[in-house]
Amino acid sequence: AQKVTQAQTEISVVEKEDVTLDCVYETRDTTYYLFWYKQPPSGELVFLIRRNSFDEQNEISGRYSWNFQKSTSSFNFTITASQVVDSAVYFCALHNDYKLSFGAGTTVTVRA
Amino acid sequence: NAGVTQTPKFQVLKTGQSMTLQCAQDMNHEYMSWYRQDPGMGLRLIHYSVGAGITDQGEVPNGYNVSRSTTEDFPLRLLSAAPSQTSVYFCASSYTTYAGVGEQFFGPGTRLTVL
Numbered sequence: 001a002q003k004v005t006q007a008q009t010e011i012s013v014v015e016k017e018d019v020t021l022d023c024v025y026e027t028r029d030t031t032y033y034l035f036w037y038k039q040p041p042s043g044e045l046v047f048l049i050r051r052n053s054f055d056e057q058n059e060i061s062g063r064y065s066w067n068f069q070k071s072t073s074s075f076n077f078t079i080t081a082s083q084v085v086d087s088a089v090y091f092c093a094l095h096n097d098y099k100l101s102f103g104a105g106t107t108v109t110v111r112a
Numbered sequence: 113n114a115g116v117t118q119t120p121k122f123q124v125l126k127t128g129q130s131m132t133l134q135c136a137q138d139m140n141h142e143y144m145s146w147y148r149q150d151p152g153m154g155l156r157l158i159h160y161s162v163g164a165g166i167t168d169q170g171e172v173p174n175g176y177n178v179s180r181s182t183t184e185d186f187p188l189r190l191l192s193a194a195p196s197q198t199s200v201y202f203c204a205s206s207y208t209t210y211a212g213v214g215e216q217f218f219g220p221g222t223r224l225t226v227l
Binding site: 004006009031032033035043044045047050091093095096097098099100101102103104105 | 143145147152153154155157160162168170171200202204208212213215216217220221
């Protein structure tokens with residue numbers, strides 16, 4: 001069985017603060033993919049990143065960065081210099097064998 | 113490209129009624145899937161398909177049926193609606209690779225209430 005845990009239910013920050021979202025996963029497989037999705041208040045799901053289990057390089061995309069550590073089964077996500085538009089629910093997900101398992105999500109509120 | 117479309121956007125059913133949620137994609141993706149989203153639980157996989165004629169169960173398949181007669185369409189059928197099926201339903205599609213699936217494109221969702 002595979003499982004994704006996002007221990008932080010809600011995070012509230014003031015604009016321009018950095019915010020890090022934790023994601024811990026469990027799987028017995030050696031080949032898998034990890035994803036992050038964003039769900040703004042409008043409700044749609046927006047893809048942010050896909051990372052395979054063999055690529056442990058950290059990635060930066062604008063104000064977003066991801067830290068994948070296989071040794072601790074974690075795939076954390078940092079928003080640098082947060083903005084009000086970053087307010088959303090963020091989901092971490094694990095894909096293996098054509099099944100995608102989502103964490104419960106972390107609600108991020110960025111106050112002006 | 114319309115991407116992934118879902119109909120209807122909203123639906124209210126009475127307990128015991130049946131209905132079909134429609135999902136279509138125009139990206140020629142092999143993989144399609146259905147999720148339900150409930151407060152505090154993230155998205156849970158109901159059923160998925162890796163190609164026309166092939167479907168399989170996800171995490172919460174009970175009470176739902178699917179079929180995949182074409183690459184484009186993947187309808188979800190509720191056989192006898194129950195209040196526990198009140199949820200927001202998302203359909204998604206993706207290309208496939210030798211190791212699994214790529215980025216999933218999600219539809220806008222269907223908000224279903226069962227009274």
